[in-house]
Amino acid sequence: MTAPAYRRLTVEERRDQLIGAALVLFAHRAPEDVSLDDVAAAAGVSRPLVYRYFPGGKQQLYEAALGSAADELRRCFAEPQSGPLSRRLSRALDRYLAFVDGHDAGFAALLRGGSVAETSRTDAIVDGVRRAAAEQILLHLRVEPGLEPGPRLRMAVRTWIAAVEAASLIWLDEGKQPPLPELRDWLVDHFLALLAATAAGDPRAARIARAALALERPDGPAGRLVRQVAPVVGDALHLL
Template identity: 50%
Template structure:
C-alpha cells in the first residue's frame, strides 16, 4: 500500500487553484452563500492559508470573476465563415452553455453580489459587453457603426443578458428556443432600425444577402409572413 504525498504548490499555482475552487463553488451557489471555510476545505488547505493568498472573500471573488469574464468574452469569438445567422446561433449556444454552467454566480453578478458596484466588478462586466460588441461588429464588417446600428448591437447584448437571467429563474422556455429567438431578435431589431436609417439598411441588406431560406433569419421571415397572413 502506498501513501499519497501532497505536492507543495508555488504561490501562483496555489492562487490559481483557489480561484478555480472558488469559481466552482460560486457556480453552484450565490457567492454570498459561500464561506472562506468552504473554499479552504474544498482546496484542502486551512482558512488562514486562504488569507495568505487573498486578503478576503471579496478579492477572491473578483479574481474568480475575472477568470469567468474572460471565459464568457471568449464565447463570443466565432470564425467568420458561413451565414451570419448560423454564426450568431453558435454564439448563443456557447453563451447559454456558460449561463447553464455558472447559473448562481452569473445571476449574482448581474443582480447584485458581494463585489457588485466595485470599480473592479463594473470594469469586468463592461469588458465582456465591449468584447461582445466588438465581435458582433466584426461579423457585420463594420468598423464605425452609425448611431442606430450601435444602439441595435448594444441593446441586443443587454437583451441576451436579461433573457438569460429570466431563464435561470424557472427555465420555463426550452433553452434551444431561446437561443433561436435571440438570433431572431437581433434580425428584427436590425430590420426595424434599417427602416429609419439608410446606413443601417445597407448593413442589413449585406447581412441578409447570403442567408439561406432554412437559416435562422429565413425562419424569422417565414414566421412573420405566417403571422401576417
C-alpha cells in the first residue's frame, strides 16, 4: 500500500511541469530567443511530448507561461486590510518588485512591445493584471463604509500602476539601480504624493486621503515623507 518510488506524472502535473520550465526560460530571455527544444530539454522530455500538451507550439506555451506569471503578479497585490496604507503598499511592492527582478528579461520583452509573441491575447492578460492590481488597491482605499473612491481616485490608482510599471522598466534599463528598497520607498512616496495631489481637486479623494493619513504612524513611510518634504515646501511660504 506504499506509494511507488517512481510514478508517471498526471496530465495536470505534466502540464504544470512544462509551464514551469517554460516560465523559467521566458523569464530571462525574449520570447524569440526561446525554442520549443529549449523547453523540452529544460523539462527533460521529448519535443513531441511538449507538442502533445501544447499543439499550438511555442506561442501556446508562451501564453500559458504568461497566464501563470499573471496569477503570481495578481497575488502580489493581495494584502490584508489592516495597518497603515503605506505599510500595505510597501509589502505589495516588495512582492511585485521581487517578481520584476526574478523575471527581468521576460518582463521587459513583454511590456516593451514589438515582440513577435505579442498578440491581442497576451495584451489582454497583461491588462487583466493591471485591472486586478487597481481593484486591490481601491479596496484598501475604501477606508470609510459607503465612501466609494470615485472616478478621479480610480484614475489616480490606474495611473500610478502604469507609473510603477514604467519605473520597473527604467530600473531594469539602469542595471537595477537604485537598490530595490529605495525604489520601493520612492514608489510608496509617489503614491502618497499623488493621493494628496488628487485630494487637492476632489472632495471625495480628500476625505479618503484624510482617513488614510490618520492611520499612518510617525515611524512609518508617510511620517518620513512628511518630515522630509516639509523643509522643501517650507521655503515656499510665499505660495500660501
